[in-house]
Amino acid sequence: MKDFFNIELTLRLLGLDFVQNALLAAAVLGVVAGALGPLIVMRRMAFAVHGTAELAFTGAAAALLLGMSVAYGALAGAVVAALLLALLGGKERERDSVIGAVLSFGLGVGVLLLWLYPSRAQNKFGLLVGQIITVDSANLMVFLVSGAVVLGVLAVVYRPLLFASVDPVVAAARGVPVKLVTPLFAVLMGIATALGVQTVGVLLVIALLVTPAAAACRVTASPLRATVLAVIFAETAVLGGIVLSLAPGAPVSAFVTTIAFTIYAVCRVIERRRLSTTRTSARVTTETATATEAHR
Amino acid sequence: MTEPAIQLRDASLSFGPRALWSGLNLDIAPGEFLAVLGPNGSGKSTLLSVLLGQQRLSSGTVRVAARDAAVRGVRGGLAPRGMGYIPQQGVVDFPHTLRGIDLVGLGLDGHRWGLGFRGAAERRRRVAEAIEAVGAESFAHRPLALLSGGEQQRLRVAQALVGEPAVLLCDEPLLSLDHVNQRAVSDLIERRRTEAGTTVLFVTHEINPILSYVDRVLYLVDGRFSIGSTEEVMTSDTLSTLYRTDVDVVRIGGQIHVTGPHSAVCEDDPHHPHSGARP
Numbered sequence: 338m339k340d341f342f343n344i345e346l347t348l349r350l351l352g353l354d355f356v357q358n359a360l361l362a363a364a365v366l367g368v369v370a371g372a373l374g375p376l377i378v379m380r381r382m383a384f385a386v387h388g389t390a391e392l393a394f395t396g397a398a399a400a401l402l403l404g405m406s407v408a409y410g411a412l413a414g415a416v417v418a419a420l421l422l423a424l425l426g427g428k429e430r431e432r433d434s435v436i437g438a439v440l441s442f443g444l445g446v447g448v449l450l451l452w453l454y455p456s457r458a459q460n461k462f463g464l465l466v467g468q469i470i471t472v473d474s475a476n477l478m479v480f481l482v483s484g485a486v487v488l489g490v491l492a493v494v495y496r497p498l499l500f501a502s503v504d505p506v507v508a509a510a511r512g513v514p515v516k517l518v519t520p521l522f523a524v525l526m527g528i529a530t531a532l533g534v535q536t537v538g539v540l541l542v543i544a545l546l547v548t549p550a551a552a553a554c555r556v557t558a559s560p561l562r563a564t565v566l567a568v569i570f571a572e573t574a575v576l577g578g579i580v581l582s583l584a585p586g587a588p589v590s591a592f593v594t595t596i597a598f599t600i601y602a603v604c605r606v607i608e609r610r611r612l613s614t615t616r617t618s619a620r621v622t623t624e625t626a627t628a629t630e631a632h633r
Numbered sequence: 634m635t636e637p638a639i640q641l642r643d644a645s646l647s648f649g650p651r652a653l654w655s656g657l658n659l660d661i662a663p664g665e666f667l668a669v670l671g672p673n674g675s676g677k678s679t680l681l682s683v684l685l686g687q688q689r690l691s692s693g694t695v696r697v698a699a700r701d702a703a704v705r706g707v708r709g710g711l712a713p714r715g716m717g718y719i720p721q722q723g724v725v726d727f728p729h730t731l732r733g734i735d736l737v738g739l740g741l742d743g744h745r746w747g748l749g750f751r752g753a754a755e756r757r758r759r760v761a762e763a764i765e766a767v768g769a770e771s772f773a774h775r776p777l778a779l780l781s782g783g784e785q786q787r788l789r790v791a792q793a794l795v796g797e798p799a800v801l802l803c804d805e806p807l808l809s810l811d812h813v814n815q816r817a818v819s820d821l822i823e824r825r826r827t828e829a830g831t832t833v834l835f836v837t838h839e840i841n842p843i844l845s846y847v848d849r850v851l852y853l854v855d856g857r858f859s860i861g862s863t864e865e866v867m868t869s870d871t872l873s874t875l876y877r878t879d880v881d882v883v884r885i886g887g888q889i890h891v892t893g894p895h896s897a898v899c900e901d902d903p904h905h906p907h908s909g910a911r912p
Contacts (some may be wrong), residue, residue, distance in 0.1 A: 379728040396863070493746050500743030503731050507792065510685050510718035511744045554730045557778040563730045 343584040350583040355472070362472045363575040365484040366536055366545065369529045371568030372491055372576075374550025375560060379502045382545045384433060385422050388440035389527050390542040392418030393534040395447035402454045406480045411531040417444065419527030423520040472535070483528050490525060498522055499549060500558060535573065537590040544590070545571055548597040553603035556611065570600050636698055638663045638800055638832040639684060644693035646679060652856045653679055657693070659860060663799070664830040664844050666823070668837060668863075669855035677836040680853075681802045684834070685716065686819065699799035699832075717793030717831075719822075721805040722782040733773035733780070733788040737763050740792030763795035764788070767821050783814030790821045800832045801825065807842055815842040822846075840867070841888045863889075 350356050377386060396414015397407045421439060426432035472480070490496075501507040501515045503521075509515045526546070533542035551571035553563040578593030647653035652678030661667055669677045671883045682688035684697055691840040699715030717740075727736075737760045740837050742749055748786070749756070767787040772780055775789070788804060793801060803822065807815040825831050825844045835843055840863070850866040852859045854875040866872075867889050872880040879895045 379730060428819060474849050492748050495748055496739070496743050496745055500739045503728055503738060504736065504743075506720045506724050507740070507789075508743060510716075510720075511686065511740070512686075513744050546810055554728070558732045558774075559731055560730055560735055 346584045347580060351580070356579075356583065358472050358474065358477050359579055360576060362477055362480040362532075362581055363536055364572065365480045366529075366532045367572035367575045368568055369484050369487050369532065370545040371549055371571040372488060372564060372565040373526055373529050374546055374571065375554060375563040376461075376498065376502055376522065377497075377606075378524070378550045378554050379546060379560075380399060380474035381429075382526065383417070383543060383551075384436050384544055385426075386524075386526065386530055386546050388422055388436040388443075389415050389530045390534055390539045391447070392421075392443040393527075393531045394539040395443040395450070398447040398450035398454070402450050403495065403547045406475070406479075407541050408476050408531075408535060411534050412479070412483065414443075415522055415527040415534070417527075419523035419530070420520055423523035476535070480532060483532060487525050487528050490521075494518065494521060495553075537578075537593050541590045544594040544597045545575060548594075548601050549574060552597075552601040555604040555608040569599070574600065589613040634671070635663060637661055637696075638698050639666070639834070640696040642694045642695075643682070644683070644695060646676060646688070647681065647691045649732075654853055654856055654858055655692075657858065657888045661832055661834070663698075664826060665837075666826055666833045666835065666843075666848045668835050668840055668843060668847045668849070668850060669851045669853065670837060670840060672838070672855075675853040675855065676803050677853060678804050681718075681804055681834065681836060684802060697800060714822065715799045717796060717798035717801045719786075719793045719801070719803045719806040721808040722786050722789070723809060725783075726776040729776050729778050731777050732775060733769055733777055733784075733791075734760055734764065736777060736788055737773070737791045737795050741795045759795055763791040766863045767791045774811055776885050782810055783817065786810060786814065786818045789826065790818060794825055796832075797829070798831060800834070803833065805836055805838070807839070812842075819846065844887070844889065867891075880897065 342580065351360075377383065391413035393411040396417070399409050399414070400410020403410075418439065422432075422436055422495040425439070426435040497508070497513045498518050498521075501513050501518045505515055529546060530542055533545050537544055550567040552570055552614070553566035557563050557566060574593050574597040577596050578589055578591075579590045581596075582589045639659070639661040641659040642656050644659075646653045647655070669680060673679050679688060683690060683695055684700075686700065687865040735761055738756065741756060741759060741763075764770055767790050769784065769787045769791060772784050773788065773862070777785060780788075789806065801822065806818055806822075810818065819842050820833070823834060823843075826833050826846070833846075835847075837843065840847065843862065849861060850859075850863055852866050852872070852875060855877075857875050859871050859875055861871075867882055869880060869882045872882055872891060876893070878893065880891060883890045883892065
């Protein structure tokens with residue numbers, strides 16, 4: 338416990354290759370999570386992220402058993418899951434129950450696959466709570482390539498995607514292919530989830546994909562500013578979490594989630610203050626407008 | 634006569650055995666204000682879907698000049714341009730992270746691919762103009778979810794008009810607004826029509842707020858319909874024929890009141906044959 342804030346040890350560890358790999362992978366994840374986060378919050382897909390993460394775990398467990406790369410297994414599982422949820426959970430009323438049914442089955446299969454897998458218990462545990470420190474250069478390439486793909490596709494579809502997410506009725510009337518955009522976004526979210534599973538683990542993916550964006554959406558009403566803030570918050574949580582975990586050698590996810598939640602709590606306090614002042618000024622504006630109208 | 638803005642020829646729409654309407658012939662001139670009336674389920678909104686290209690006719694043809702021109706003339710986006718659309722208030726539950734200026738901006742270029750950094754200044758200018766035109770400057774920067782229904786609908790009008798549409802489709806835009814806001818929103822739409830010659834199709838179940846603007850009325854009931862001026866359609870005789878029951882149309886103080894049909898006629902009533910479209 339005395340190593341908790343050992344700055345000298347932290348600096349020494351920061352010089353190591355595998356730590357730098359981990360930080361680079363985490364930085365990519367932070368940008369991707371922050372960019373997608375506000376859309377996930379607007380589309381009310383937090384639970385879908387969790388469900389997708391569970392199936393990324395199933396995919397990773399299957400890859401482990403077959404002797405393939407965990408990264409590819411997680412990606413495949415997450416993308417299949419995201420598509421499945423997008424196609425089955427069409428009506429918002431049914432979405433929760435569809436996700437519940439799919440994720441519990443996926444988790445069950447994953448547990449079976451892990452039980453079949455003969456050795457390396459550490460690896461099994463890592464999928465659930467994160468194992469960023471084990472990111473090797475091959476994994477790093479997966480992070481960089483998938484991150485670039487997600488951000489590139491997002492840049493192309495951003496405006497129709499935002500339109501379809503916040504105002505589906507008029508978006509459809511204006512010719513936005515709303516039914517195409519939904520599964521497309523699910524795939525982007527699936528890829529991001531698979532990356533998250535390898536850093537903070539299945540159980541805590543929401544801490545990066547949802548919490549920073551949820552915090553950002555509390556303090557600004559501008560979609561663009563919310564996206565910028567979400568990226569900053571996600572980077573702070575994931576990079577800060579890794580650095581803090583170095584000296585004590587504690588699980589990364591504990592620090593990442595704590596930082597993310599602290600940011601969220603602070604943002605809620607800021608929102609309360611902001612709203613109370615907005616309400617006062619709004620009342621003044623309305624009164625002025627009424628007075629002006631009366632004078633005409 | 635100039636080319637009609639919208640042309641329907643022998644148009645029919647049915648879902649399974651149920652005909653919403655059939656044999657519909659309609660020419661709408663540029664700059665015309667057409668009110669589409671009728672009970673729930675009579676296919677008023679579906680008519681708008683047909684014009685937007687979201688719904689195919691079962692038979693017949695539909696031509697929207699603005700849509701055809703846009704599809705031919707502009708590249709790098711999704712159809713249909715040249716058409717604005719105003720839904721009813723409350724149809725979308727806005728997230729907190731969305732302001733009036735964002736909604737109006739999406740109305741301008743939300744259907745386009747890419748991030749749209751080019752022309753950002755031009756975009757800002759047009760969005761600001763559209764917001765000013767509906768008098769929404771004071772609340773356009775606040776979260777939409779916190780605005781009143783009337784404020785939201787003013788921004789909806791700006792969202793529909795910012796793209797400078799040749800045809801404006803309105804689907805019950807006054808629903809759940811109070812009288813002051815009904816007047817404000819319908820005035821904004823009418824002003825656009827007189828200033829820019831925009832064709833307006835206005836789906837509503839209540840004609841009085843727009844009575845002075847309406848050129849013609851399309852009244853749909855159970856697959857039957859009547860088209861004509863307000864004086865021709867909004868009469869006891871015409872509506873009694875449409876509803877196939879006694880309907881009284883009373884004019885009081887420049888308003889039209891229809892008594893009877895909404896309680897007497899139910900679109901789901903199995904006793905009413907749905908094949909009774911007028912030839």
